Amino acid sequence: KAGVTQTPRYLIKTRGQQVTLSCSPISGHRSVSWYQQTPGQGLQFLFEYFSETQRNKGNFPGRFSGRQFSNSRSEMNVSTLELGDSALYLCASRKQGAGNEQFFGPGTRLTVL
Amino acid sequence: GENVEQHPSTLSVQEGDSAVIKCTYSDSASNYFPWYKQELGKRPQLIIDIRSNVGEKKDQRIAVTLNKTAKHFSLHITETQPEDSAVYFCAASKGGGFKTIFGAGTRLFVKA
Numbered sequence: 644k645a646g647v648t649q650t651p652r653y654l655i656k657t658r659g660q661q662v663t664l665s666c667s668p669i670s671g672h673r674s675v676s677w678y679q680q681t682p683g684q685g686l687q688f689l690f691e692y693f694s695e696t697q698r699n700k701g702n703f704p705g706r707f708s709g710r711q712f713s714n715s716r717s718e719m720n721v722s723t724l725e726l727g728d729s730a731l732y733l734c735a736s737r738k739q740g741a742g743n744e745q746f747f748g749p750g751t752r753l754t755v756l
Numbered sequence: 757g758e759n760v761e762q763h764p765s766t767l768s769v770q771e772g773d774s775a776v777i778k779c780t781y782s783d784s785a786s787n788y789f790p791w792y793k794q795e796l797g798k799r800p801q802l803i804i805d806i807r808s809n810v811g812e813k814k815d816q817r818i819a820v821t822l823n824k825t826a827k828h829f830s831l832h833i834t835e836t837q838p839e840d841s842a843v844y845f846c847a848a849s850k851g852g853g854f855k856t857i858f859g860a861g862t863r864l865f866v867k868a
Contacts, residue, residue: 691855
């Protein structure tokens with residue numbers, strides 16, 4: 644079974660631009676979560692989608708948004724990029740059910756210049 | 757708000773020694789506590805997890821303990837090996853586990 648994939652793997656943008664990241668979950672997994680990883684901050688929860696609905700949201704500004712498609716693939720968008728948005732963005736998928744393991748993708752490394 | 761504190765941020769041990777990482781969570785409704793290992797340049801991977809109806813769980817050299825009253829949980833690695841060197845993250849979630857709050861991570865160095 645193929646793992647979680649993310650595209651692109653690397654991205655360089657300038658301040659003020661916007662960016663869209665993509666995540667394809669493991670087949671059969673309908674829940675997709677997004678995390679921002681920066682040195683010293685660990686993994687910060689962005690949001691979680693299930694069946695095309697956002698069920699949970701972290702404490703990030705409205706510039707961060709996402710969506711999920713009927714095939715469970717998810718996209719994350721960041722508008723008006725700031726230098727502080729430079730980070731590794733990880734998505735993770737899981738099966739429906741309490742406490743099921745999250746499987747992470749390789750991440751997208753975003754650099755904002 | 758929900759928060760998970762993790763200590764220490766860095767831990768250095770000699771090969772063969774034990775390593776202990778401690779976490780504290782704020783939301784008493786949390787009921788699922790996974791631990792992830794992230795090697796340099798790789799994605800986080802689950803190494804062990806525990807649910808709130810269990811006080812301890814062991815898997816070979818790795819064990820996790822949970823104290824619900826104190827809202828503490830800990831990871832214990834015995835007989836450490838150089839390949840245990842990585843960043844370890846604790847996490848807590850509740851309900852269906854769909855909002856997972858991670859600790860800031862512990863960088864473990866195992867010296868040969």
